[in-house]
Amino acid sequence: MIKIVTNSSDFNKYIQSSQTGLVEVERAVRSIINKVREEGEDGLLELRQRFDGVPSARPLRVQAEEINQAYQMVDDSFRRALQQAKENIYRFHRKQERKTWFSTEESGPSLGQLIRPIDRVGIYVPGGTATYPSSVLMNAIPARVAGVKEIAMVTPPDRDGNVPAPTLVAAAEVGITEIYRVGGAHAIAALAYGTRSIKPVDKITGPGNAYVTLAKKQVYGQVGIDMLAGPSEILVVADGNANARFAAADLLSQAEHDVLARPLMVTDSAILAAAVREEIERQLKRLSRQDIARQSIDNHGVIFVENDWENIWQLVNAIAPEHLELLVVNPMKMLGRVRHAGAVFLGPYSPEPVGDYVAGPNHVLPTGGTARFYSPLNVDTFIKKSSVISFSKKDLVKEAENIISLARVEGLDAHARAVQARLEED
Ligand SMILES: NC(=O)c1ccc[n+]([C@@H]2O[C@H](COP(=O)([O-])OP(=O)(O)OC[C@H]3O[C@@H](n4cnc5c(N)ncnc54)[C@H](O)[C@@H]3O)[C@@H](O)[C@H]2O)c1
Numbered sequence: 001m002i003k004i005v006t007n008s009s010d011f012n013k014y015i016q017s018s019q020t021g022l023v024e025v026e027r028a029v030r031s032i033i034n035k036v037r038e039e040g041e042d043g044l045l046e047l048r049q050r051f052d053g054v055p056s057a058r059p060l061r062v063q064a065e066e067i068n069q070a071y072q073m074v075d076d077s078f079r080r081a082l083q084q085a086k087e088n089i090y091r092f093h094r095k096q097e098r099k100t101w102f103s104t105e106e107s108g109p110s111l112g113q114l115i116r117p118i119d120r121v122g123i124y125v126p127g128g129t130a131t132y133p134s135s136v137l138m139n140a141i142p143a144r145v146a147g148v149k150e151i152a153m154v155t156p157p158d159r160d161g162n163v164p165a166p167t168l169v170a171a172a173e174v175g176i177t178e179i180y181r182v183g184g185a186h187a188i189a190a191l192a193y194g195t196r197s198i199k200p201v202d203k204i205t206g207p208g209n210a211y212v213t214l215a216k217k218q219v220y221g222q223v224g225i226d227m228l229a230g231p232s233e234i235l236v237v238a239d240g241n242a243n244a245r246f247a248a249a250d251l252l253s254q255a256e257h258d259v260l261a262r263p264l265m266v267t268d269s270a271i272l273a274a275a276v277r278e279e280i281e282r283q284l285k286r287l288s289r290q291d292i293a294r295q296s297i298d299n300h301g302v303i304f305v306e307n308d309w310e311n312i313w314q315l316v317n318a319i320a321p322e323h324l325e326l327l328v329v330n331p332m333k334m335l336g337r338v339r340h341a342g343a344v345f346l347g348p349y350s351p352e353p354v355g356d357y358v359a360g361p362n363h364v365l366p367t368g369g370t371a372r373f374y375s376p377l378n379v380d381t382f383i384k385k386s387s388v389i390s391f392s393k394k395d396l397v398k399e400a401e402n403i404i405s406l407a408r409v410e411g412l413d414a415h416a417r418a419v420q421a422r423l424e425e426d
Pocket residue numbers: 028051052125126127128129130135156182183184185207208209210211212228229230231232257258261322363364365366367
């Protein structure tokens with residue numbers, strides 16, 4: 001059963017325990033990464049066999065033929081839904097496009113920013129316990145809008161070594177053909193360091209379980225990463241008027257992702273809290289992934305009951321959840337109180353799964369409190385900027401004294417001389 005916590009002095013305990021690291025997993029991930037670094041592809045295939053049960057003889061790269069066959073295996077309703085989702089996600093992300101710019105003032109130096117896409121990106125598409133074609137779109141579309149040319153995709157195959165057909169079709173629809181059937185921390189290591197058949201990438205993006213997420217954290221620096229997008233979270237903020245059936249369904253929608261998923265709620269109504277708890281038990285029984293959802297609800301689920309709305313907003317921002325639902329009267333007005341959240345869903349008809357699939361904003365979102373400093377996956381994730389500086393002699397003469405004086409204070413004589421050399425030119 002989900003815990004109901006009414007004593008606000010206990011709140012911190014629940015927030016902190018959910019944001020602290022998983023030491024055992026961190027250690028396991030370190031040794032997985034080292035094995036791939038030291039033993040390359042042989043180590044990778046051994047780990048794939050151990051963790052994904054795939055015979056090492058099964059080639060890493062998915063063949064073009066498998067992608068063609070995948071189209072025969074998906075139905076029309078999936079293809080229509082995929083097209084609609086793709087269109088909506090493209091529309092939202094195109095609004096984020098950036099252009100190279102230069103200052104256009106008539107006098108003074110020319111300054112600007114070069115915008116360049118990252119050359120080669122590795123995207124992780126989860127697949128350990130569910131199939132995520134939607135995550136293919138969410139990763140690839142902002143990369144395409146940014147202009148990334150090379151996208152390598154990794155995803156865990158099933159026990160027979162096959163990548164699910166919907167995942168392959170989604171990849172083909174966004175022009176990805178470099179697909180490797182491998183998941184987990186070992187796949188992240190292979191993307192970061194390269195193996196015989198996988199060329200290393202410049203940046204790794206995408207969500208995953210604790211192994212994947214901690215692996216991304218550990219390879220950061222060797223490659224760029226988007227963020228820490230680990231086991232799913234939802235925080236439902238509900239007042240006494242909220243619908244208990246809706247709140248319970250939304251909590252379960254994230255609980256079913258992972259035994260480590262965090263379904264949280266805060267309300268000022270003890271009556272609603274009890275009703276939601278009852279509803280969760282009733283709805284859980286009908287779910288196909290009830291084993292996973294049950295563990296998430298029992299071990300990580302909490303309903304906080306708090307009368308003071310000032311304290312409620314403090315709690316929301318301290319948790320900094322991946323998904324925040326506002327099931328309150330006039331949610332738009334309450335938006336101003338939100339400082340940290342991956343995505344905010346307003347009102348009873350914006351349930352979290354709308355954002356997972358079709359709304360358009362990205363569903364790859366920061367977890368574990370990292371929405372305090374990370375943003376959703378977006379076009380900027382796939383670009384980088386270079387500053388451009390162009391001074392004429394006149395511009396340099398004007399600034400020379402300032403440069404020389406700052407360089408002297410820093411004790412960097414050669415810096416000052418680089419400027420003086422130009423002043424003494426003729
Ligand atoms: N934050 C986000 O934006 C977001 C979006 C979508 C999904 N998710 C999350 O992605 C995750 C998907 O999880 P999943 O497990 O279904 O798929 P996954 O692909 O993330 O993880 C499966 C892999 O984990 C590895 N693994 C499992 N147990 C292991 C062990 N004991 N030791 C070493 N490696 C092990 C296996 O190699 C397997 O390939 C869920 O946590 C879900 O909540 C997050």
